[in-house]
Amino acid sequence: xxxxxxxxxxxxxxxxxxxxxxxxxxxxxxxxxxxxxxxxxxxxxxxxxxxxxxxxxxxxxxxxxxxxxxxxxxxxxxx
Amino acid sequence: xxxxxxxxxxxxxxxxxxxxxxxxxxxxxxxxxxxxxxxxxxxxxxxxxxxxxxxxxxxxxxxxxxxxxxxxxxxxxxxxxxxxxxxxxxxxxxxxxxxxxxxxxxxxxxxxxxxxxxxxxxxxxxxxxxxxxxxxxxxxxxxxxxxxxxxxxxxxxxxxxxxxxxxxxxxxxxxxxxxxxxxxxxxxxxxxxxxxxxxxxxxxxxxxxxxxxxxxxxxx
Numbered sequence: 001x002x003x004x005x006x007x008x009x010x011x012x013x014x015x016x017x018x019x020x021x022x023x024x025x026x027x028x029x030x031x032x033x034x035x036x037x038x039x040x041x042x043x044x045x046x047x048x049x050x051x052x053x054x055x056x057x058x059x060x061x062x063x064x065x066x067x068x069x070x071x072x073x074x075x076x077x078x079x
Numbered sequence: 080x081x082x083x084x085x086x087x088x089x090x091x092x093x094x095x096x097x098x099x100x101x102x103x104x105x106x107x108x109x110x111x112x113x114x115x116x117x118x119x120x121x122x123x124x125x126x127x128x129x130x131x132x133x134x135x136x137x138x139x140x141x142x143x144x145x146x147x148x149x150x151x152x153x154x155x156x157x158x159x160x161x162x163x164x165x166x167x168x169x170x171x172x173x174x175x176x177x178x179x180x181x182x183x184x185x186x187x188x189x190x191x192x193x194x195x196x197x198x199x200x201x202x203x204x205x206x207x208x209x210x211x212x213x214x215x216x217x218x219x220x221x222x223x224x225x226x227x228x229x230x231x232x233x234x235x236x237x238x239x240x241x242x243x244x245x246x247x248x249x250x251x252x253x254x255x256x257x258x259x260x261x262x263x264x265x266x267x268x269x270x271x272x273x274x275x276x277x278x279x280x281x282x283x284x285x286x287x288x289x290x291x292x293x294x295x296x297x298x299x
Contacts, residue, residue: 030169030172031169037171037198038169038171038172038174038175039175039191039194039195039198041172041175041176042175042178042179042187042191042194043191045176045179046179046184046187046188058133058135058176058177058180061176061179061180062135062168062173062176065167065168
C-alpha cells in the first residue's frame with residue numbers, strides 16, 4: 001500500500017472519530033486538528049490498529065510527532 | 080530536624096505510588112483512576128508501577144522528574160515537575176498512550192463516557208510552562224513547608240539545567256483548600272477555573288471544578 005493511500009485512510013478514520021471532515025498532511029500534528037485531544041487520540045489509535053490489523057508498540061506511539069510519522073509506522077508494520 | 084531534598088530513584092517507587100494516589104485523592108477518599116477505569120486500588124498500584132518503570136518523560140509519572148524531601152532520612156514529601164510539551168507531545172497525550180498500553184483495550188473503551196466527563200473539567204496546560212503535579216506530604220510531616228521547598232528546588236534545578244520558562248502551573252480541585260493555601264504561600268495565584276456542567280462528574284471527583292494556579296518568574 002502506498003503512503004498516500006495510508007494517509008487517506010487515516011484521514012477517513014480521524015474524520016469519522018471527530019465527526020467532521022479533516023485534511024491531514026504528513027506535517028499535520030494533533031495540535032493542528034481541532035478536537036484531536038487525548039480522548040479522541042485514544043479512539044483514533046484504537047480505530048487505526050483495528051482497521052490495519054496492527055498493534056503499535058509504546059515506543060512507536062510516543063514517537064508520533066505528526067501524521068507522517070504515523071503513516072510511516074503503519075507502512076513499516078504492513079510491509 | 081534535618082530536611083534534605085534529592086531526586087527520586089527506582090528504589091522510591093513505592094513511596095511515589097503512594098504520593099500519586101494520595102495526590103489524586105486531593106484530600107478526599109476518591110481515587111478517580113479507580114472510578115474511571117473500574118479497577119481496584121491494587122490494580123491501580125500495578126498500573127502505576129508499570130508506568131513508572133517505562134521511564135517516559137514529559138508527564139507526571141516519570142521517576143527522574145520527582146523530587147523527594149526527607150526528614151531525618153525518612154521520605155516525607157514528593158513533587159513531580161516537567162516542562163509541558165518539551166518532548167513534542169502534550170503530557171495528556173503521553174499519559175493516554177501509557178494508559179492505552181497497559182490497560183486492557185476494553186477497559187479503556189468502556190471508560191470513554193467517564194473520560195468525556197473528565198475532559199469537561201480538564202484545564203489545558205500551557206506549552207513551555209513548568210508543570211507541578213503529584214504533590215504529596217505524608218501526614219506526620221505536614222506544616223513544614225515541604226511542598227513549597229520541593230517546588231522551589233524543581234524551579235532551581237530546571238533553570239540551572241538551561242530550561243527557559245517564565246511560569247509554573249499547578250492544577251487542583253477547587254475544594255482542596257489546604258493545598259490552595261500552600262500554593263498561595265508559595266507564590267501562586269488562581270488564573271483559571273473550569274466547572275463540569277454535568278454533575279455526574281461527582282462520581283469521579285470530590286468537586287466539579289478545577290482551578291489553575293500560576294506563579295510567574297522573572298527569568299533573565
